[in-house]
Amino acid sequence: NLTAGVTYYLWFDTWPTPNSPCPGTFSIRLLNPPANDVCANAPTLTVNPDYLCGSVTPGTVVDAMASGNALGSCFGGPDDDVWYSFVATNTAHRVSLTNIAGSVTDMYMKIYSGADCGSLVDVACSDPETWNGTGLTVGARYYVRVYTYATGAQTTTFNICVGTPPPPPANDNCAGAVTLAVS
Numbered sequence: 001n002l003t004a005g006v007t008y009y010l011w012f013d014t015w016p017t018p019n020s021p022c023p024g025t026f027s028i029r030l031l032n033p034p035a036n037d038v039c040a041n042a043p044t045l046t047v048n049p050d051y052l053c054g055s056v057t058p059g060t061v062v063d064a065m066a067s068g069n070a071l072g073s074c075f076g077g078p079d080d081d082v083w084y085s086f087v088a089t090n091t092a093h094r095v096s097l098t099n100i101a102g103s104v105t106d107m108y109m110k111i112y113s114g115a116d117c118g119s120l121v122d123v124a125c126s127d128p129e130t131w132n133g134t135g136l137t138v139g140a141r142y143y144v145r146v147y148t149y150a151t152g153a154q155t156t157t158f159n160i161c162v163g164t165p166p167p168p169p170a171n172d173n174c175a176g177a178v179t180l181a182v183s
Contacts, residue, residue, distance in 0.1 A: 039117035053161035074125035077151035102156035
């Protein structure tokens with residue numbers, strides 16, 4: 001919650017005796033978390049008309065920090081979670097993480113439904129990097145929380161996409177049966 005353009009000062013001292021000589025050295029690293037490190041900044045993903053994922057969104061967990069949302073029944077180490085959202089255009093969608101590279105490649109997803117980040121409802125957990133969601137509500141917003149399974153600072157990058165299953169063939173049920181010619 002820092003303000004851009006404001007100068008902040010850090011003071012380091014020894015403990016338990018203030019101002020005593022301190023042997024050794026240390027370094028400081030300031031984190032620059034991605035914009036979508038919090039749910040409120042979740043970018044809306046493009047919903048692809050198929051599973052080919054012609055439109056992907058690049059992502060990273062570099063410098064991401066824990067958002068503090070409870071895991072519920074999910075697992076993994078969400079100390080580096082980032083957020084995305086999409087609006088369902090079908091009752092089924094596939095969310096895929098692809099081109100995963102970096103220090104850890106075992107990713108985890110938690111899916112929520114809700115009109116906004118203050119009204120999140122658990123939908124699913126996915127340890128595989130692909131989640132096949134069914135029973136979705138067309139027009140409803142869904143949030144995808146992505147993080148590495150491992151804890152600690154990670155350098156993982158990835159692509160994320162939302163796909164839509166192809167429509168069933170016209171003869172998927174009895175009413176659409178195709179008449180075959182007898183030879």
